[in-house]
Amino acid sequence: MAANPIQIVPLRTEAAAPVSAPNLTYRGGPLLGAVQVFTFFWGDAWQHDPQAGLLRQVNQFFDYVVSSPLLDQMAEYSVPGTAIAHGANAGTVTVTNPPPAGTPVADADIQQLIQQEIANDPAVAKPTPNSLYFVYLPPGVAVTKDGGASCVAFCGYHDAIGGQVFYAVMPYPDCGGCSGGLSALDALTSTSSHELCEAITDPIPGQGWYDQKNGEIGDICSWQTKQLGVYTVQLEWSNAAGKCI
Numbered sequence: 001m002a003a004n005p006i007q008i009v010p011l012r013t014e015a016a017a018p019v020s021a022p023n024l025t026y027r028g029g030p031l032l033g034a035v036q037v038f039t040f041f042w043g044d045a046w047q048h049d050p051q052a053g054l055l056r057q058v059n060q061f062f063d064y065v066v067s068s069p070l071l072d073q074m075a076e077y078s079v080p081g082t083a084i085a086h087g088a089n090a091g092t093v094t095v096t097n098p099p100p101a102g103t104p105v106a107d108a109d110i111q112q113l114i115q116q117e118i119a120n121d122p123a124v125a126k127p128t129p130n131s132l133y134f135v136y137l138p139p140g141v142a143v144t145k146d147g148g149a150s151c152v153a154f155c156g157y158h159d160a161i162g163g164q165v166f167y168a169v170m171p172y173p174d175c176g177g178c179s180g181g182l183s184a185l186d187a188l189t190s191t192s193s194h195e196l197c198e199a200i201t202d203p204i205p206g207q208g209w210y211d212q213k214n215g216e217i218g219d220i221c222s223w224q225t226k227q228l229g230v231y232t233v234q235l236e237w238s239n240a241a242g243k244c245i
Contacts, residue, residue, distance in 0.1 A: 024216075027206065029202070035199070042137055044138075105137065136172070155177070166204075
């Protein structure tokens with residue numbers, strides 16, 4: 001496995017061909033059998049339109065997607081002891097204190113926010129083995145991770161705090177590289193579905209279902225999208241089908 005196993009979403013470009021014939025193999029780590037999504041919307045901007053309307057739409061997306069055919073696709077990656085099935089949208093909060101001003105938000109800031117909210121806000125669902133916390137940043141706020149920055153090196157990522165608290169980070173798609181001509185909602189649901197499926201099948205990056213040369217289930221199919229209900233989602237790799245579906 002590479003020294004840095006964290007798979008970050010590349011800039012939205014034409015989908016590149018996989019390095020070699022993809023095949024995800026299970027590395028023995030945890031999986032999210034019944035994902036429990038909880039969303040954080042960080043910053044005052046999410047209380048005002050148009051972001052307030054977008055917040056509602058993103059939460060409606062999670063209401064739908066966690067019990068949709070996209071989750072049914074994940075069932076092929078079940079293992080003895082963990083059957084991957086439908087999940088739930090466990091709740092949402094808007095964190096009104098602003099992100100650090102003047103500099104990009106670091107991944108360490110994201111982790112601190114999640115841990116503080118879990119500890120101090122009774123409205124925040126406590127972590128379980130199936131919990132997945134999504135953090136949405138407001139317009140104009142970049143995030144840095146492992147020497148890269150959003151809109152330059154990636155459009156979103158997922159990771160784990162201490163190997164136990166699983167989370168995903170969604171910068172606002174207000175740059176061309178991360179919007180790809182899509183509406184803000186479509187860009188967010190596409191990238192969110194990518195990270196959702198990766199976090200379910202590989203919550204500690206590189207320790208679940210992983211392909212040494214091609215990465216995680218979403219990396220193999222980056223920027224290939226389809227309509228699922230009224231939402232735009234990304235295709236995901238299927239070992240059983242041998243293609244992105």
